[in-house]
Amino acid sequence: MTTVSPEVPGSGARRHELAGFLRSRRERITPEQVGLPRGRRRRTPGLRREEVAQLSAVGVTWYTWLEQARDIQVSPQVLDALAGALLLDRGERTHLFSLAGAVDPAPGADCTGVTPALRELLTRLEPFPACVQNSRYDILAYNRTYGRLLCDLDDIAPEDRNCMILAFTNEDWRAAVADLPAAHRLMTAKFRGAMAGHLAEPAWKALLGRLGAAPDFAEIWARHEVVGTANRTKLFHNARVGPLRLDHTDLWLGPSPGPRMVTYVPADEESRQGLERLLESALADA
Incomplete structure (x- = not known):
C-alpha cells in the first residue's frame, strides 16, 4: 500500500512560482552571454534546459522537473550553481533562495535592509x-568612527567583517578590547544563543567552522x-586616541534577535572628546 504525505500548505504555489522564475530567467x-555557440536551429528564446543543466552541473531530467514544478528536493549548493548559470543579480538570487525555502550559503556583503536612509x-x-549587524555578527554597514574604533575596518575584506572572526583572529581588534577573555566568553555565549535557530543553515555552519580554527x-x-x-x-583602548568608556546599545531593526544597529555613546567627557578626535583622524585619512 502506498501512502502519500500531505503537502505543506503553500508549497505547491511556491514550486510553480519557482518554476516560472527559472524559466523566465x-x-x-x-x-x-555564457560562452555557448548559438547554432542554426535554435527555436527556444534564450538558453535551452540542457544548457542550463550543463552550466550548473546538474542532470537535464532533474532540471526539467524543477521547471515543471515537480516536488523534488533542491540543495543550497545547487541553487548557488543555478544562480551563477542564470546570471542572477543580488535581488534575483535572494528571490531564488526565498522561493526554494533555502538559505543562501554565500550571502553578499550588501544587505537589502541597509537602506540609503x-x-x-x-x-x-x-x-x-x-554600525548595522545581523545576528551572526556580520558587520553590514558602519560609520567612520566605528570603522576606526577597534581596527581599521576599511582594510578588512568584506567577507571577514564579522565581529566574532575579528575578536578571535585580528590582533588590532583584540588589543583594543580592555578585557578580552570576558568579551570572548560573552560574545560566544550570545553567538550560541543566536545560532540555536539556525543550526542547519550553511552560512552559520561555515562561520562556526572558521571560528573552530581559532585557538581560544x-x-x-x-x-x-x-x-x-x-x-x-x-572599555576600549583605541590605538589613536587612548581609552574610551562607551555605553553600548542595540537598536533592533526587525524581530529580535535579527538585524540591529549597534551604537556607542560616551560614558564620560574624556571619552566624548576622544571620539571627536577619532572622527577627525578618520576624516584626515579619507
Whole structure:
C-alpha cells in the first residue's frame, strides 16, 4: 500500500512560482552571454534546459522537473550553481533562495535592509560609533568612527567583517578590547544563543567552522554557555586616541534577535572628546 504525505500548505504555489522564475530567467539569456555557440536551429528564446543543466552541473531530467514544478528536493549548493548559470543579480538570487525555502550559503556583503536612509543615519550619529549587524555578527554597514574604533575596518575584506572572526583572529581588534577573555566568553555565549535557530543553515555552519580554527574559541565553545542580549558600558583602548568608556546599545531593526544597529555613546567627557578626535583622524585619512 502506498501512502502519500500531505503537502505543506503553500508549497505547491511556491514550486510553480519557482518554476516560472527559472524559466523566465533562462529565456532572457543568450548563448553568447555564457560562452555557448548559438547554432542554426535554435527555436527556444534564450538558453535551452540542457544548457542550463550543463552550466550548473546538474542532470537535464532533474532540471526539467524543477521547471515543471515537480516536488523534488533542491540543495543550497545547487541553487548557488543555478544562480551563477542564470546570471542572477543580488535581488534575483535572494528571490531564488526565498522561493526554494533555502538559505543562501554565500550571502553578499550588501544587505537589502541597509537602506540609503539607514546609511545616512549612521553618518549623522558621528562622532558616536555605530554600525548595522545581523545576528551572526556580520558587520553590514558602519560609520567612520566605528570603522576606526577597534581596527581599521576599511582594510578588512568584506567577507571577514564579522565581529566574532575579528575578536578571535585580528590582533588590532583584540588589543583594543580592555578585557578580552570576558568579551570572548560573552560574545560566544550570545553567538550560541543566536545560532540555536539556525543550526542547519550553511552560512552559520561555515562561520562556526572558521571560528573552530581559532585557538581560544574551541575551549569557550565547549562550555555551552548561553546569554541573552544586554546593554552595558564597555572599555576600549583605541590605538589613536587612548581609552574610551562607551555605553553600548542595540537598536533592533526587525524581530529580535535579527538585524540591529549597534551604537556607542560616551560614558564620560574624556571619552566624548576622544571620539571627536577619532572622527577627525578618520576624516584626515579619507
